[in-house]
Amino acid sequence: MANIMNSLYNMRLLDDLSRQETVIHKLHPLIKLLTTVSYLTVVVSFGRYEIGGLLSLFLYPVMVFTLGELPVKPIFLRILLVSPFIIGIGILNPFFDHQIYLLGGIEISRGWVTFLAILIKSGLTVTAALLLIATTGMDRLAGALRMMKIPRIFVLQLLLTYRYISVLMEEVARTLRAYSLRAPRQKGVHRSAWGSLAGQLILRTFDRAQRIYEAMCLRGFTGEYHTGGFKEIRVWDLSYFIGWVFFFAVARMYNIPMLIGSLITGVIR
Amino acid sequence: MSHHKLEVKDLHYSYPDGHKAVKGMSFCIHHGESVGIIGANGAGKSTLLMLLMGVLFPSQGEVCVGDVHVTKKTLPMIRQSLGMVFQDPDDQLFMNTVYDDVAFGPRNYKLDEKEVEKRVLNALELVGILHLKDRAPFKLSGGEKRAAAIASVLSMQPDILIMDEPTAALDPKSRRKVMELLTSFKHTKVITSHDLDMIFEMCDRTIVIKNGEIAADGVTSEILVNAELMDACGLEIPLALQNCPVCGITKV
Numbered sequence: 001m002a003n004i005m006n007s008l009y010n011m012r013l014l015d016d017l018s019r020q021e022t023v024i025h026k027l028h029p030l031i032k033l034l035t036t037v038s039y040l041t042v043v044v045s046f047g048r049y050e051i052g053g054l055l056s057l058f059l060y061p062v063m064v065f066t067l068g069e070l071p072v073k074p075i076f077l078r079i080l081l082v083s084p085f086i087i088g089i090g091i092l093n094p095f096f097d098h099q100i101y102l103l104g105g106i107e108i109s110r111g112w113v114t115f116l117a118i119l120i121k122s123g124l125t126v127t128a129a130l131l132l133i134a135t136t137g138m139d140r141l142a143g144a145l146r147m148m149k150i151p152r153i154f155v156l157q158l159l160l161t162y163r164y165i166s167v168l169m170e171e172v173a174r175t176l177r178a179y180s181l182r183a184p185r186q187k188g189v190h191r192s193a194w195g196s197l198a199g200q201l202i203l204r205t206f207d208r209a210q211r212i213y214e215a216m217c218l219r220g221f222t223g224e225y226h227t228g229g230f231k232e233i234r235v236w237d238l239s240y241f242i243g244w245v246f247f248f249a250v251a252r253m254y255n256i257p258m259l260i261g262s263l264i265t266g267v268i269r
Numbered sequence: 270m271s272h273h274k275l276e277v278k279d280l281h282y283s284y285p286d287g288h289k290a291v292k293g294m295s296f297c298i299h300h301g302e303s304v305g306i307i308g309a310n311g312a313g314k315s316t317l318l319m320l321l322m323g324v325l326f327p328s329q330g331e332v333c334v335g336d337v338h339v340t341k342k343t344l345p346m347i348r349q350s351l352g353m354v355f356q357d358p359d360d361q362l363f364m365n366t367v368y369d370d371v372a373f374g375p376r377n378y379k380l381d382e383k384e385v386e387k388r389v390l391n392a393l394e395l396v397g398i399l400h401l402k403d404r405a406p407f408k409l410s411g412g413e414k415r416a417a418a419i420a421s422v423l424s425m426q427p428d429i430l431i432m433d434e435p436t437a438a439l440d441p442k443s444r445r446k447v448m449e450l451l452t453s454f455k456h457t458k459v460i461t462s463h464d465l466d467m468i469f470e471m472c473d474r475t476i477v478i479k480n481g482e483i484a485a486d487g488v489t490s491e492i493l494v495n496a497e498l499m500d501a502c503g504l505e506i507p508l509a510l511q512n513c514p515v516c517g518i519t520k521v
Contacts, residue, residue, distance in 0.1 A: 012405055015365060019403060139365050163363050166407045211360040214324050218353050219425060220345065220377035 012166075013074055014130065018137030024068035028237040029136050029144035029230065035244050036132045042248040043124050048114045049101075054121065056256035060244065061127045068135045075134065079126050090118035138162050143230060156225050160212075171204060273300035273350075273428045273457050274335055275321070281329035282320055290316040291327070292481040298429075298474075303458040305468035305489060308478035309503030314461040317478070318433055321459070322353050334429070349378065352427030356434040358414035362406035367398070367417050370406060374425040392424040396450055412443030419450065429457040436464045465507040469493050477502050 018025065024032075039060055046054050065072060094111035101110045133141065138159060145155045175197060179189060189197060250256070275298040282291040290313045298304050308314050319325040321332055323339045332339040334347050355361045364370040371392055375385045393399040396416040401409060406417060415435065422430065435451065436444045448467055451458065462468055468475060468489065475492045477485040479502045485492050492498065496506050505511070512518065 012408070015405060137365070139369055159365070160363065163365055167359055208360065211355070211357070212363055214319075215355055215361045216363065216373075218322055218324070218348055218351075219374035219421070220348060221373075222345075222377065224377075226373075226376035226379075 017134040029140040031237040033144040056251040086122040090115040276333040279330035305472035305475040306461040313481040352422035353431040358418040368402040392420040
């Protein structure tokens with residue numbers, strides 16, 4: 001139970017972080033969203049064996065972390081949360097792809113290379129998404145999504161889900177507490193109660209959804225979600241976006257680490 | 270001002286399962302009045318509020334706000350002049366910050382962002398939680414949540430405030446604060462509650478509901494001391510008027 005309540009309070013860390021006033025935080029939300037989307041596209045577009053090219057893309061999260069003055073540890077922990085899924089997806093690669101790959105004279109199976117590529121790619125994409133929320137906040141992000149003409153129903157769904165996760169978790173915590181108090185010496189919930197517990201929760205969810213919708217209607221809600229005005233996109237915002245897109249494009253076309261490497265080795269010679 | 274009047278004429282409502290929740294209620298609440306609506310659980314208080322707000326529509330009879338009938342067409346107008354504070358603030362605070370929540374109503378009425386800001390800050394100041402404007406609603410205490418919920422309604426500048434159990438689940442000090450806050454408003458107020466002491470202090474007029482019908486409607490100080498009536502309606506006279514448990518002095 002304590003775990004659920006703790007994660008509840010930790011969950012809003014990203015929101016708290018998004019209220020800082022750094023260079024990155026002050027950027028226009030739409031610009032940050034577009035930059036993140038282009039970053040994700042570039043990261044995903046790399047082939048299975050192109051680890052070298054991916055390395056230069058580490059620059060983006062590092063820059064955002066630094067300029068946005070974000071704490072590394074809590075965000076890193078959140079990335080670890082998704083790692084079991086990623087490992088689950090990639091772990092079979094080394095067993096199926098047995099071709100040999102030469103890395104600085106050492107022979108390794110190509111499966112391990114693809115596994116590593118998956119790890120890096122997912123690490124980078126998840127980090128980028130988390131950084132976007134931590135520097136923009138859910139509300140402004142929703143506003144930016146609306147500016148991109150994403151249908152309002154999806155945006156609203158996203159926002160309300162985000163808001164009510166906490167209420168649902170409180171409800172779950174309360175139900176579980178009530179259960180555990182009357183079911184001593186049991187680990188977790190016995191399977192005979194799973195159905196009714198989940199059923200109760202879903203019924204309560206319906207009830208609450210109905211009441212929230214009524215509360216929204218009473219305050220003039222007609223289906224459109226208004227986030228309030230945004231500031232104009234400034235030249236600085238645009239140059240931030242263009243700068244990064246240029247860098248992503250270069251990083252995609254040229255293997256920057258290799259170029260730097262050969263440059264250095266060339267100089268040494 | 271006639272447009273602050275709230276009139277209910279021969280109101281009937283049945284739920285889809287056939288349960289008759291409201292059976293022929295009629296009353297008129299005038300500008301500036303503070304009216305308490307009391308009754309046992311299941312007497313029909315919440316249904317009545319839903320009918321007043323146009324969340325439900327009566328099967329017979331009508332609700333008029335000012336001279337306007339509550340119908341689907343007039344709802345946007347009606348809801349601007351009626352503000353309702355829900356019993357559970359968590360139902361009412363659905364945005365990610367208190368500021369956005371209070372701004373939700375004004376923004377829906379497409380007010381200019383400057384005007385929205387003015388109204389939000391004003392409402393937050395009025396309920397005394399201006400310092401909480403950037404906090405997430407779920408991190409607030411019960412009393413703070415209640416205040417935020419009230420602010421979210423005040424920002425729409427309603428003429429009539431309708432409140433469902435405004436003091437429920439509050440500690441004594443927070444309860445007192447909410448009561449002082451509500452007393453300071455000049456709006457027409459309709460309050461449903463089981464907190465009869467609060468009704469006794471805050472409302473000049475009380476309507477008692479029993480099984481979907483009006484059992485009594487009159488001056489609070491006369492109705493709430495009527496032990497026989499209270500008992501018949503599943504209620505009790507306010508605790509403050511009951512015999513003192515220490516010295517045993519009879520008050521009424």
